[in-house]
Amino acid sequence: MSPASRATRAVVATAYGAPEVLELVEVDVPEPGPGHVAVDVRAAGTNPADVKAYNGTWGRDPAKLPMRLGFEASGVVTAVGPDATGPVGPVAVGDEVVVFRTSGAYAERIVVPASAVLPKPASLTWAQAAGLLLTGGTATHTVVATAVRDGDTVLVHGATGGVGLMAVQLAVDAGARVIGTAGESGHDLLRELGAEPVTYGAGLADRVRALAPSGVDAAIDTVGTDEAVDVSLELVADRQRIATIAAFGRGAELGITLLGGGPGADPGEQIRMPARATLLEQAGQGRLRVLVAAEFALADVAAAHRTLMGHHAPGKIVLVT
Template sequence: MSGGGDAGAGNTMRAMAYDAYGGTEVLAPARLPRPKVGPGEVLVRVRCAAVNPVDWKLMSGGLDALMDTVFPVVPGWDVAGVVEQVGIDTPEFAVGDEVFAYARKDYVHGGTFAELVTVPVRALARKPASLTWEEAAGLPLAGLTAYQLLTRLGTGGGDTVLIHNAAGGVGSLGVQIAVALGARVIGTTSPANHDRLRALGAEPVAYGEGLAERVRSLAPEGVDVVADFVGGVLDDTLAVLAEGGRHASIADDSVVAAGGQWMWVRPSGPDLATLGELADAGRLTVPVARTFALEELGEAFELSRSGHVHGKLVVRV
């Protein structure tokens, strides 16, 4: 990876990248070629990009069995920015549009921790006016994960929903989305986060031993929907699920054998637009814990890996 030159000059761009799998020691500032803009894609000038645990898991090689990787890799899948150039057949967007996206592609290579990134139109939506650039960048992956899991389970008015790890990055958005869908929400978290969950509209319960009993005391008939955003809680899920209830996990594939769904998250411009509408209606907030400069990405990854973060870690580009 080469350095030098003026930021944004000519046919190159500033980025953070890595040439091999490893820890943050493999991550370095780079000057890389300006991305080519294919049919059905737009080029986005990045204002902010958000950190997700999958970013450093990919960097460590943890998902090598799932996805092809082309080095050098610019990490990052969450982005908010301005359309710089449109490819062939992209009537939905124009240069200058403010947009955001979960910009995952079919292989690992050109991510969002750079000045420029190409995004397929199918993944792109207009940035919500009510969100800052930092908040908009922090919404896509976590928000879509929660939204797609809850809607795939048919969550709606009259449902009682249990959310495991309700104060986490995905869980706290899941609480707000489930409330917006008309559901009653019970959320598991440590006692220190109970007031935070109440403010989001959930009834908090402490996780750990006796969880099922605590949930049953709030919902004697059982819960209709369980959203597992942490893993390792299948026994508790089955203990509180009402007859005919639905459940899914993003962290535990053993739910499939127990009648549940194992989910990841799909890029979806239309789903993201729905989340943007919720944000603009004042029904969805995105907590930002800390912002970093592009060159501080390694520090942001280490903080994310520590697991002691409430809110999104965002890089300003």
Template sequence: MTDAEMAMARHWIAMSSGAPENWQFVEYDAAIPAHGEVTIRVHAAGVNPADAKHVAAERPGVEFPTPIGYEVSGELTAIGPDTLSGSGHAEVGDEVVSFRVRGGYATALTVPAEKVFAKPTTLTHPEAANLLLVGTTAAEMLAVTGAAPGETILLHGASGAVGVSVLQQARLRGIRVIGTASEGRFDEVERFGGVPVRYGAGLAERVREVADGPIAAALDAVGTDEAIDVSLELVADRSRIVTIAAFGRAASDCILAIAGSMPDSARFRDEVRGELVALAQNGDLVVPMARTFPLDQAPEAHRFLATGHPGGKIALIP
């Protein structure tokens, strides 16, 4: 990246806690990479609910102003001396993905090289920019519940972004998934190997009817009381029930809760990134997209995301 390009870099920052409408899109200097760092020209930034939640309110560990965005896809424009990426040797011009970074809503950013991996050639930049946050979350949900080949598990929110990744990863492992969804999203659940059931009154009985045997574990990606109540009714071992949304219920009902901000979750998600990139390169993981927005329309992208049913992932395009 030339000095002029670095001087023209722009990114979204939150000056204080609040909604995306309060963010600012400003010029900044993308640092020249030192040893162990690389600079990425961003071609797409993944849009996730966590991006806005992270700065919605004052919280420990968040200092303002703070840049927005956790994952990107792009190309390397500069590499620090004697530096390897998470995939090994790297060269300027290589297409890459990067996850668990800060400030991905940008035209360019400099990040630790260990967080950068070769972009799967099977994915577009918008798809690749949305691979790893949901993918690592899904992988951890399966791991902490001990989901094993031949078992049947229950997945709440099966047609959402995390749910779709769970379905794909479970199918690769020979795990049968019964997934809750609206009837309008049954095709999406079936597309990725799940058995769809309609959420709402009578859910537990509908799950029993299609399960034809015990439910070994329950994975909650929606956070509703119904999801937790049905999980508790159908899964005897509470150590095999996990949520990524109902943290109050996790504490009161003694079930598992995971989040990227938790140290154990962070370690797991760092370790599994390379595996997921390889699965995508092999064509075993895909990322359904809903739409893209120009980078300068980040608040509009989050308004669309907040509708609750975007029908796929969203990316910002510089």
């Protein structure tokens, strides 16, 4: 370890495979240089993309091992380099912040560009703040790409998933009538958020028609199932107002809007990154709820990922330090 660095603990994937390949190890963290800040992490959000990075979905390049994980975090600034200015102004020691997008956020201390740091609203817990911006940015992209506006009727598939919960709330906030697909256990939550729940499965299109006999203006697919694609095509006249973040193969064939990191999809950086400050403002004001399903200690990351990969209560799985 060099004199200009210090040790901390971080999660790494030591191999490709199941969550058991994840270990909490000591790593060397440099002091922040120009335009960078050091953050003592209080919480880190977990996301399905974290799992795909080490389970082989995105390849098994041995050169990437050991692999750091985590795109988003919240914490306290402990050191700043020269010219450390974030999206909303200078960053100072002691600031409570949200960090997105970064890499290696599953750690006790990280050094990140100041451009990734925004003030944490005081009304949000550390866990809520760490779980907002990835799903919130993705949801913002879906709502913008489908041109959701006041008076629209919008169908959200997977409405109680991470992105779905955010898309529902953002569409409601925009003045749309939202119909959300979910299992029966999620219906009360969707009603609380201002949406009208409908159970997925056989007959879905007819159930949506019964709720919206005048038609559906836009559809947001967060699950990628054939049902979600087929029902969207059946109910929405304009294919450009159907967006998917998962059904990239069929979506490309059918001419619907592809969003995210899949082949041929629009990554939407020009929408997602500028949305960070707005999302934090909305959440801080209580207009956007961030649900936390469970919190795990950093050392229990394998258990956290097993929960993330299984059926769990609506909301984020968060690691806390």
